[in-house]
Amino acid sequence: MIHDTESDALLTCRMSSQQQRPASPRIKYEDPDMQLMFVWINYQLNSVGVGPVDDIATAFSDGILLAKLIEGVTGCAPLKVKKNPTRDAYKLDNINTCLETLHQKGIDVRSYSPQDILEGNEKLVFGLVYKLMNQLDPVNPPEIYAWVESQTQSELPGVRTDGTECYQDGIVFAALVNSIGVECICIRDLDKRNKMQNLRVAFDEIQHVWGVGKMLQPENFVRNPDEERLLMYLSVMRREYRLRSQQIKGTASDRYPAPRQSGACHPSSGPNRTMITIPMDEEDGGTGSAKVLENEQFNGIEVMVKEAKGLKNMEAFGKMSPYTVIWVNFEPHEKSTKAHRWGGINPTWNEMVSWKARGKIADLRMKVVVWDKEVFGFDDYIGGGDFNVYAMHKGQKLEKWVTIMQHSQPSGQVLIEVTMK
Numbered sequence: 001m002i003h004d005t006e007s008d009a010l011l012t013c014r015m016s017s018q019q020q021r022p023a024s025p026r027i028k029y030e031d032p033d034m035q036l037m038f039v040w041i042n043y044q045l046n047s048v049g050v051g052p053v054d055d056i057a058t059a060f061s062d063g064i065l066l067a068k069l070i071e072g073v074t075g076c077a078p079l080k081v082k083k084n085p086t087r088d089a090y091k092l093d094n095i096n097t098c099l100e101t102l103h104q105k106g107i108d109v110r111s112y113s114p115q116d117i118l119e120g121n122e123k124l125v126f127g128l129v130y131k132l133m134n135q136l137d138p139v140n141p142p143e144i145y146a147w148v149e150s151q152t153q154s155e156l157p158g159v160r161t162d163g164t165e166c167y168q169d170g171i172v173f174a175a176l177v178n179s180i181g182v183e184c185i186c187i188r189d190l191d192k193r194n195k196m197q198n199l200r201v202a203f204d205e206i207q208h209v210w211g212v213g214k215m216l217q218p219e220n221f222v223r224n225p226d227e228e229r230l231l232m233y234l235s236v237m238r239r240e241y242r243l244r245s246q247q248i249k250g251t252a253s254d255r256y257p258a259p260r261q262s263g264a265c266h267p268s269s270g271p272n273r274t275m276i277t278i279p280m281d282e283e284d285g286g287t288g289s290a291k292v293l294e295n296e297q298f299n300g301i302e303v304m305v306k307e308a309k310g311l312k313n314m315e316a317f318g319k320m321s322p323y324t325v326i327w328v329n330f331e332p333h334e335k336s337t338k339a340h341r342w343g344g345i346n347p348t349w350n351e352m353v354s355w356k357a358r359g360k361i362a363d364l365r366m367k368v369v370v371w372d373k374e375v376f377g378f379d380d381y382i383g384g385g386d387f388n389v390y391a392m393h394k395g396q397k398l399e400k401w402v403t404i405m406q407h408s409q410p411s412g413q414v415l416i417e418v419t420m421k
Contacts, residue, residue: 036229037126039213040133043236044072056129057120063094066117069129070101073136091118106331107135123378134367138329139235141227141390142362147238148172151179155187164225170198176237177205195222210240226405227386228367296361296394300421301328302354305337308370311345311412314380319344320372322382324414327367328389330357339373345412361420364389368402368414383411392420 041059042052050068053059060066067079079101081094095114102109109128116124145162152161152175160166167173169192174185185205190198199218206212215233220226305324314320323339335355340347369384383404392398399417403410 036215036232037129037133039215040137040232040236041069041129042213044069044137046072048072056125057122060095060125061118061120062091063096063098063117066095066098067101069132070098070136073132074105076101088118102132105136106333107131108334127381133232134327135329135333137235138365139231140363141231141365141388144231144234144238148176148234152176154179164221164227164230167230168199168222168225169193169195170202173202173206174198177202206237210237212237212240224405224409297358298361298364298394298420299358300354300356301364301366301389302352302419302421303335303366304352304417304419305349306415306417307346307348307350308412308414309346311347311370311382312406313345314372314382318342320347320380320382322347322370322372324349325369325371326353326416327369328355329363329365330355330359341373361392361394362390364392366418368404368416370404370412370414382406385414387416387418389418389420392418394420396420 037056038053041056045052045065045068048068048071050065050072053065060069062085063081064083064085067081070076071078079097081097082090085091085094092114095117099109099112099114112124112128113121117128141162148161152159152172155175155178156172159172161172171187171190171192174187174190177185178187185201190201192198196218199216199221203214203216203218207214212233215236216229221230303326305326308322308324311320311322319342321339321341322343323337325334325336327334332355335353337349337351337353340349366387366389367384368387370382372380372382374380383406385402385404387400387402397417397419399415401413401415403413405411
């Protein structure tokens with residue numbers, strides 16, 4: 001058990017009230033969020049030699065696969081859990097071991113009940129895995145985008161790689177495949193106007209050559225591109241490339257040949273597959289990546305959470321009581337405003353949250369998440385979005401309406417003002 005008085009009391013309270021809560025709504029497994037979750041989970045489990053899961057609610061009910069997931073994400077030694085727990089008490093012991101490990105790694109798990117995980121509460125398990133993705137497997141946007149640029153500059157010199165709009169026509173993905181793939185795409189055969197077809201071709205090759213599942217759906221990515229999903233996808237690709245490169249003696253050239261010269265077009269070994277190079281048109285705009293000073297330091301962050309507008313209504317009757325959580329990738333990770341009681345879809349907070357810390361601005365990540373406070377049961381997730389603090393500068397103050405998303409659909413906007421100390 002986690003040695004935390006507040007934690008123990010909360011877990012006891014939650015288990016005793018299990019029968020009093022209304023049932024959680026079923027998660028729609030066809031949602032892009034869930035598809036991303038499955039690919040990420042199965043990728044992590046595969047890294048420790050465990051087969052894929054197809055039901056997120058029951059997969060972790062005995063604690064064994066949860067332990068394997070933690071091992072895969074963190075690279076820690078295997079957790080000491082019972083291999084074949086036949087009784088609920090043994091399963092709860094396994095789950096407690098996992099939660100204690102996460103607690104020791106600085107993850108706040110006080111709101112996650114072992115009993116809920118045992119009983120397969122989808123909403124809670126979904127939330128726990130989402131937290132693991134964001135806090136144990138974070139991505140550094142400038143670093144990821146710089147990696148893509150380094151891999152694709154041979155075919156796409158000077159083309160921007162920092163932002164979702166740069167990837168929507170599939171050309172950058174195609175060039176990324178060509179940079180390290182055996183079976184390649186011929187870029188000059190791609191029509192930039194046929195975005196979804198280009199993305200399908202690139203994603204198929206990424207899965208075929210690298211074994212990385214399709215974490216993005218072409219239709220959703222073209223219609224509502226989400227930077228968080230994009231960065232997660234690119235991060236997994238980069239990690240897989242590095243792992244496979246290390247497994248090959250000497251260099252990765254046998255498996256992943258060096259980038260070919262722009263303009264070359266070679267037939268591939270697969271049927272109807274050709275290598276690709278298309279110069280990007282000037283209409284794509286932009287002459288380079290956003291400049292981020294890699295060594296610029298911050299000495300603290302202040303966030304004024306002002307208001308929201310047009311939030312998705314999560315209540316069948318009455319008005320919502322929304323509150324906002326600001327997440328950053330350093331301790332403490334989360335700070336929240338008070339709930340605006342009966343604030344409805346246009347609440348106002350005007351509350352300041354701040355962190356006293358020091359580090360590189362280029363390493364910063366921030367998320368804005370809005371919840372609807374519930375008197376009984378779990379709070380309802382309204383939506384979340386990224387705020388690109390990594391592109392700010394020391395001493396800068398920036399006010400912005402952040403669009404939040406729920407299952408790839410816009411669910412409102414939040415006005416925040418960030419001051420970089």
